[in-house]
Amino acid sequence: MNGRACDGCAFWSKALSFDALRFCKKPRIKNVISKNILNADLHCHSIVSDGTLTPEALAERAKLNGVELWALTDHDEVGGQHRATAAAKAQGMRYLTGTEISVTFAGETVHIVGLGFDPDDAALTQGLRDTRGGRRERAMEMSDGLAKVGIQGAYEGALKFVGNPELISRTHFARFLVESGVCKETSEVFRKYLTEGKPGYVPHRWASLKNAVTWITQAHGVAVIAHPARYKFTPNEEYALFTEFKTHGGLAVEVVTGSHTVQEAVKYAETAREHGLAASRGSDFHSPDESRIDLGTLPFLPGELTPVWELLEDRIQ
Numbered sequence: 399m400n401g402r403a404c405d406g407c408a409f410w411s412k413a414l415s416f417d418a419l420r421f422c423k424k425p426r427i428k429n430v431i432s433k434n435i436l437n438a439d440l441h442c443h444s445i446v447s448d449g450t451l452t453p454e455a456l457a458e459r460a461k462l463n464g465v466e467l468w469a470l471t472d473h474d475e476v477g478g479q480h481r482a483t484a485a486a487k488a489q490g491m492r493y494l495t496g497t498e499i500s501v502t503f504a505g506e507t508v509h510i511v512g513l514g515f516d517p518d519d520a521a522l523t524q525g526l527r528d529t530r531g532g533r534r535e536r537a538m539e540m541s542d543g544l545a546k547v548g549i550q551g552a553y554e555g556a557l558k559f560v561g562n563p564e565l566i567s568r569t570h571f572a573r574f575l576v577e578s579g580v581c582k583e584t585s586e587v588f589r590k591y592l593t594e595g596k597p598g599y600v601p602h603r604w605a606s607l608k609n610a611v612t613w614i615t616q617a618h619g620v621a622v623i624a625h626p627a628r629y630k631f632t633p634n635e636e637y638a639l640f641t642e643f644k645t646h647g648g649l650a651v652e653v654v655t656g657s658h659t660v661q662e663a664v665k666y667a668e669t670a671r672e673h674g675l676a677a678s679r680g681s682d683f684h685s686p687d688e689s690r691i692d693l694g695t696l697p698f699l700p701g702e703l704t705p706v707w708e709l710l711e712d713r714i715q
Contacts (some may be wrong), residue, residue, distance in 0.1 A: 434699040436551075438707055440494060441511060441624065441655060441680025442693060445484070445561035447472035448569040450605075450685040451612045456693070457485035459686075463694030467707055467714065469496035471511050471680070474529045475565055479517035480571070483715055493715045494707070499613070500529060500604035504635045507602070508623070510610045510643075511652070513706065514713030515619025525613040529605045530564045537566045539600040541591075544571070547597045550578060551702040567621055567685070584688055607639075609644040620709050622678045626669070627662040631637060638687040640673050650676040650706040656691035657682060667700045678704040 443449035444456055451459065453470055460468045468491055470482040479495050486493035493516045501508045501623045508694040515522060540551035541699045555574035561565050572587035591598040605613075623643055631639060638653075652658075652678075653666045670677050677699050699705050707714065 409434065417607070433708065434701050434703065434705050436698070436707065437464050437694050437697070437703065438497065438679050438705070439465045439676050439681050439683070439694050440467070440469040440513060440622075441471050441498070441652065442469075442683040443472055443480050443498075444470055446470075446478035447562065447565045448477050448684060449685070452479045452490060453482040456487040456683075457482065457489050457491065460469040460693045461489040461491050463692060464714070465491060465694035467492045467494065468678070469494040469497045469513055471496035471513075473498050473526075473565060473567065474500055474526050475562065476517040477562065478525060479510050483541055484695050486715070494710060494713060495619070495715075497526065497614075499610040500602075501525065501607050501610045502604045503607050503639055505629065506629050506631065506635075507604060508607070508629055508639065509614070509625065510607070510614070510648070511622040511624045511680070512610075512617075512619045513622060515614055515617035516709040519613075519617035520618040527536055532602055533564060533566050536600050536602050537571075538567070538705060540571060542583050542597045543600065544591065544598045547591075549575065549578075549591075549598075564710070566618035568598075571598060607642060608646045611643065613621055614649045618713070620676075620706060621646075621648040622652060622706060624680075625647065625655045625657050625682060626651060626666055627658050631657075640669065644673055648675075649709060650678050652680060652694050653677040653703065654679040655682055656680070656689065658697070663697075667703060670703055676706040678706040 407511050426711045436644050444451055444453045463497050468486055470478055472478055476497050497512045499510045501510050529646055537553055547609040552571055559570045559573045572584040575581050575587045593599055613622040651670050652662050653670055668685040679696055681693050681696055683693045
């Protein structure tokens with residue numbers, strides 16, 4: 399493996415050990431509980447949304463990296479689920495269906511991962527279709543904003559990187575701006591052009607938290623708050639997110655994930671305990687050249703938490 403993903407793996411291996419993730423307010427335990435020592439990667443993306451690899455290539459990469467339980471979680475889409483299920487089976491790897499639903503909460507975009515659901519559930523697939531509906535119009539507005547600062551043809555350029563035109567996103571624009579030499583890497587594009595207050599930023603109203611959780615749970619899945627440290631909430635807003643999420647039937651939160659620091663992983667392990675939520679683990683891998691963390695290279699979950707896969711034993715394929 400090469401590229402930035404491996405650099406991130408080195409960071410985690412040096413910065414985070416079992417002991418680091420066992421820090422909490424309760425007495426420390428002597429051993430990590432064996433059920434948590436599972437190389438599960440339950441958050442990644444394929445060309446069906448904004449990743450650069452096919453479901454089959456992701457399955458192969460996950461297997462090579464030692465993943466034992468895998469989920470493909472494309473944004474607002476389940477179109478790759480049957481391919482991913484078949485690819486996991488071909489690799490001899492256990493699989494959970496997955497998606498990542500975009501939600502608006504307190505004026506912020508929040509992502510809710512769904513795991514272990516029926517990918518053919520009518521209400522879920524229609525809800526995701528409705529959520530995807532505004533992406534083209536938003537992309538056209540983003541292109542207009544970039545044109546005003548001298549970057550022409552951004553919409554057409556972004557489309558070259560889109561596997562599914564219904565899911566065109568900021569990431570696709572970022573890849574075009576790197577290809578065209580405007581920026582050196584996608585993180586620079588986001589910083590200069592695609593975040594709030596910048597010329598290519600256009601907000602979008604997504605699904606409600608209640609709807610997203612309901613679609614997942616009624617399709618017999620488990621809803622998970624993705625990478626909670628990424629959201630710019632006040633303590634009161636974050637508490638409201640967790641309490642409302644649980645009220646609607648949400649059952650888990652990502653504790654160990656690609657964008658979390660050591661301190662953030664420890665913090666959200668404690669948050670999971672406080673709210674009685676199970677814990678999930680996922681790299682949020684998108685691309686060998688862009689992602690900081692590779693598939694299957696995160697630390698294991700802390701031993702005192704309930705892993706989300708315990709809630710989904712009858713849904714694992």
